[in-house]
Amino acid sequence: MSVRDDFTARIPGGDAGLIVLVLLATYLAYVLAGLVLGYTLRGQLNSIATLTFYIGVFAMLSLALNLHWGYTGLFNIGIVGFMAVGVYVTAIVTKPTYVAGGAAQVGGLGLPLWVGILAGMLAAALLGLVVALPALRLRADYLAIVTIAMSEIVRFSFLSGELQQFQLFGNRVGFGGGSGLILDFAPPLEALLRGVGLWNGYLGFVDAFQVLVPRNPKPVVDGLVYGLLLLGFVAAFYWLLKRTGESPFGRVLKAIREDEDVANALGKNTDRFKIKSFMLGCALMGLAGILWLVPQGAVTPNFFRPRVTFFVWIALIIGGAGSNTGSVLGGAVFAAVLYQGPRYFQNLVSAVFPNLDSPSGFGQAISPLISQFDPVPFLLYTVDSIRQLQLVVMGLVLIWLMHNRPEGMLGYRKETASVIPLSRPKSMAADGGSDDSVRTDGGVDSPAQGGETDE
Amino acid sequence: MGIAETYSRGRQFAIERPFALVLAVIVVILLGDLLRGLATGQTQFADIGTLVWDGLMRGLVIGLAGIGLSMTYSILNFANFSHGDYITAGAFSGWATTYLIAGLGRADIGALLLVGAGGSVYGGTLGIGMLSTPLAVVAGIVVSGAFAIALSLAVDRTIFKPIRNEDGITLLITSIGVAFALRYLMQFVFGSDVRGTTAQPPSVSLYFIDGTVFINAHDITLLVVASALMLGVHVLLQRTKLGKAMRAMADNKDLALITGISTERVVRATWIIGGGLTGVAGYMFILWKGTLGFNDGWLLLLLIFAAVILGGIGSIYGAIAGGLVIGLTASMSVLWIPSAFSRAAAFVVMIVILLVKPSGLFSGRATA
Numbered sequence: 001m002s003v004r005d006d007f008t009a010r011i012p013g014g015d016a017g018l019i020v021l022v023l024l025a026t027y028l029a030y031v032l033a034g035l036v037l038g039y040t041l042r043g044q045l046n047s048i049a050t051l052t053f054y055i056g057v058f059a060m061l062s063l064a065l066n067l068h069w070g071y072t073g074l075f076n077i078g079i080v081g082f083m084a085v086g087v088y089v090t091a092i093v094t095k096p097t098y099v100a101g102g103a104a105q106v107g108g109l110g111l112p113l114w115v116g117i118l119a120g121m122l123a124a125a126l127l128g129l130v131v132a133l134p135a136l137r138l139r140a141d142y143l144a145i146v147t148i149a150m151s152e153i154v155r156f157s158f159l160s161g162e163l164q165q166f167q168l169f170g171n172r173v174g175f176g177g178g179s180g181l182i183l184d185f186a187p188p189l190e191a192l193l194r195g196v197g198l199w200n201g202y203l204g205f206v207d208a209f210q211v212l213v214p215r216n217p218k219p220v221v222d223g224l225v226y227g228l229l230l231l232g233f234v235a236a237f238y239w240l241l242k243r244t245g246e247s248p249f250g251r252v253l254k255a256i257r258e259d260e261d262v263a264n265a266l267g268k269n270t271d272r273f274k275i276k277s278f279m280l281g282c283a284l285m286g287l288a289g290i291l292w293l294v295p296q297g298a299v300t301p302n303f304f305r306p307r308v309t310f311f312v313w314i315a316l317i318i319g320g321a322g323s324n325t326g327s328v329l330g331g332a333v334f335a336a337v338l339y340q341g342p343r344y345f346q347n348l349v350s351a352v353f354p355n356l357d358s359p360s361g362f363g364q365a366i367s368p369l370i371s372q373f374d375p376v377p378f379l380l381y382t383v384d385s386i387r388q389l390q391l392v393v394m395g396l397v398l399i400w401l402m403h404n405r406p407e408g409m410l411g412y413r414k415e416t417a418s419v420i421p422l423s424r425p426k427s428m429a430a431d432g433g434s435d436d437s438v439r440t441d442g443g444v445d446s447p448a449q450g451g452e453t454d455e
Numbered sequence: 456m457g458i459a460e461t462y463s464r465g466r467q468f469a470i471e472r473p474f475a476l477v478l479a480v481i482v483v484i485l486l487g488d489l490l491r492g493l494a495t496g497q498t499q500f501a502d503i504g505t506l507v508w509d510g511l512m513r514g515l516v517i518g519l520a521g522i523g524l525s526m527t528y529s530i531l532n533f534a535n536f537s538h539g540d541y542i543t544a545g546a547f548s549g550w551a552t553t554y555l556i557a558g559l560g561r562a563d564i565g566a567l568l569l570v571g572a573g574g575s576v577y578g579g580t581l582g583i584g585m586l587s588t589p590l591a592v593v594a595g596i597v598v599s600g601a602f603a604i605a606l607s608l609a610v611d612r613t614i615f616k617p618i619r620n621e622d623g624i625t626l627l628i629t630s631i632g633v634a635f636a637l638r639y640l641m642q643f644v645f646g647s648d649v650r651g652t653t654a655q656p657p658s659v660s661l662y663f664i665d666g667t668v669f670i671n672a673h674d675i676t677l678l679v680v681a682s683a684l685m686l687g688v689h690v691l692l693q694r695t696k697l698g699k700a701m702r703a704m705a706d707n708k709d710l711a712l713i714t715g716i717s718t719e720r721v722v723r724a725t726w727i728i729g730g731g732l733t734g735v736a737g738y739m740f741i742l743w744k745g746t747l748g749f750n751d752g753w754l755l756l757l758l759i760f761a762a763v764i765l766g767g768i769g770s771i772y773g774a775i776a777g778g779l780v781i782g783l784t785a786s787m788s789v790l791w792i793p794s795a796f797s798r799a800a801a802f803v804v805m806i807v808i809l810l811v812k813p814s815g816l817f818s819g820r821a822t823a
Contacts, residue, residue, distance in 0.1 A: 075624060134810045140624055141534045142809060145760050149802035152757060160795030310631055317628065361573040362644045363565045388639045388647075395635030399614055402629040406621075 049223030056230025059331030081151030086286025124286025180300030320408020501666025514782025523729025529769030533626035539756030545734025549599025603734025761805035767815025
């Protein structure tokens with residue numbers, strides 16, 4: 001582990017440098033793979049945009065989860081529930097009002113997108129409050145079961161025919177049932193740019209992009225710029241959570257994680273702190289959900305299956321719970337290697353061998369292998385069903401991590417609740433040495449070094 | 456004196472247990488609504504009879520599968536999220552056997568072993584049922600139990616044993632990983648389509664006050680198998696030395712170790728009993744409902760958790776009772792709320808129990 005610590009300490013720029021380094025390495029790998037297989041520039045840019053998008057959403061979600069689990073020790077496995085509420089409330093507030101004969105079955109309130117986003121975050125936070133009030137007094141595993149049950153209740157509610165449409169403030173609105181909702185309003189990027197009056201400038205920039213991508217460059221540019229926007233949101237999440245974690249409020253949260261009874265005995269109303277932290281995290285999950293799904297143009301309840309929750313958990317565990325840098329890294333690595341990687345590989349295979357017809361079922365795939373030792377159909381079937389197998393791989397990665405590296409990629413980096421270094425100043429005790437010697441071999445938590453090695 | 460005392464006791468109860476009071480009021484309101492429906496003829500007695508029977512069947516499956524979950528929860532001290540996929544794995548192994556025996560010579564062996572993946576062969580065409588192909592069904596029950604035992608022992612040996620002494624959350628996260636790997640491996644092999652597995656079983660109609668309640672052969676099979684297995688577990692835990700050791704272990708691990716009980720032996724016995732019951736529960740669930748998909752066990756898992764928590768973790772009688780309550784809730788809730796929310800209603804019952812009595816109905820008395 002010391003080798004690893006040395007490595008992270010030697011990177012210029014500390015943690016931010018590490019994140020940038022990992023991102024660059026990831027992009028380089030994707031671009032090289034694309035180059036080797038002769039992707040067009042458009043294809044390259046698209047795959048980079050998609051990759052950035054997923055890095056952004058998973059980094060945001062695992063940062064929010066880190067506030068729950070890494071800081072406060074709340075085992076929340078109902079993440080999709082909060083995302084779903086955020087997205088659906090945003091949709092209802094922002095969708096244009098219902099017009100008979102229009103494309104959409106139901107309308108919304110027709111308010112601006114930023115109002116919708118705020119309403120969505122607020123709704124997610126309120127749902128967090130409703131869940132937290134009873135559940136926080138329970139053991140961690142009970143909280144887990146309550147939150148996952150809640151996320152399923154949310155999904156069933158959005159699926160149900162009864163809430164498909166109803167009246168709200170005299171408008172015909174609804175959740176659309178199983179077929180979902182069309183999000184027929186301006187996507188976040190356009191709304192933002194129009195809001196700050198840069199929309200025409202942006203369109204000019206898109207036109208200028210025709211030098212690189214001659215035909216219809218707008219989707220490509222949209223994807224790239226939206227990816228950048230998401231990375232900006234990741235930075236904002238990071239900053240917010242870092243500030244929260246370092247504030248007196250954050251110190252109480254860490255104290256609760258370490259020993260709730262002690263924090264209680266010191267006169268902190270731990271329930272209230274836990275509820276606030278839970279609500280803040282839920283609002284951020286709602287926002288991440290909105291930023292993930294609103295640009296897709298439509299949303300169905302069955303997107304919000306519990307597996308998405310576990311994706312975020314895997315991302316957080318890869319990075320290491322308790323560390324914001326780790327959360328971002330975990331999100332990036334998860335998105336690049338486990339989530340987007342297999343699909344990219346599948347695309348590559350179909351680009352290199354365009355005319356493959358893979359067997360339609362396991363039976364047709366395995367029988368040539370048994371009867372004629374012909375592995376080709378089996379391999380084809382494997383590549384074809386890579387979306388299922390990637391989940392198998394995720395499960396195995398999770399098991400491997402829990403066995404071998406439960407503290408995550410960056411090693412044990414949980415921040416202590418204390419503001420002063422807890423490690424014993426050895427040299428001071430031994431020979432009353434100077435301040436310098438403390439810095440050279442003292443604890444990593446000493447304030448002088450804090451900026452480099454710790455968050 | 457009597458009135459004053461009753462009043463003060465009632466007052467104290469209301470202050471100490473406000474949730475219990477609210478709960479009682481809600482139950483009274485729901486019952487009142489039901490009685491009004493019956494009196495005005497909106498609701499028929501026979502409808503309620505059908506729902507109760509349906510809930511009972513569902514509850515037996517949940518209870519049977521819940522025993523294993525409850526035992527591992529109390530003895531190994533973690534919530535096993537891969538339990539639902541043991542159910543599915545048991546069901547697939549058992550149904551592959553049933554298909555093979557019932558359809559041998561009539562269809563391709565590969566298609567039979569894959570339980571008709573991709574619509575290559577249908578259970579209805581093979582005429583599978585308890586009365587039409589009893590041998591195939593019995594063999595399927597045995598294989599599903601055996602396979603689930605083998606699977607849970609193998610997973611325990613390779614995955615849970617190395618981290619036996621970690622805390623419950625580490626084990627819980629690991630079990631999520633196991634669940635993912637198992638479920639999507641099954642999807643990889645058996646495909647993602649939901650297939651019908653049985654032919655329409657013969658049924659008898661019972662006249663019940665103002666209508667009929669249908670009870671079919673598979674309901675009876677489920678009732679018999681589940682009751683017999685539950686009785687068997689009861690005898691095992693109460694009458695044998697192994698049962699005593701398991702109860703001791705669940706009650707107090709350190710004390711059990713001091714008295715010379717071998718931990719690993721008890722753990723192995725737990726997986727064997729729990730795994731076997733789980734596999735059979737999976738098979739019977741599919742036999743009863745007549746369709747099989749790779750997600751079935753996972754979808755059932757949350758209801759099983761609800762049942763286990765309801766009954767009190769560690770108590771097998773609690774798991775059975777909790778299973779029946781959850782099954783009846785899920786079935787009967789359609790009397791009051793839209794059917795889309797029936798599973799939600801079961802979860803709400805669980806959350807309410809966690810609020811009112813977090814230790815569960817049977818107070819988590821360890822496997823006793």
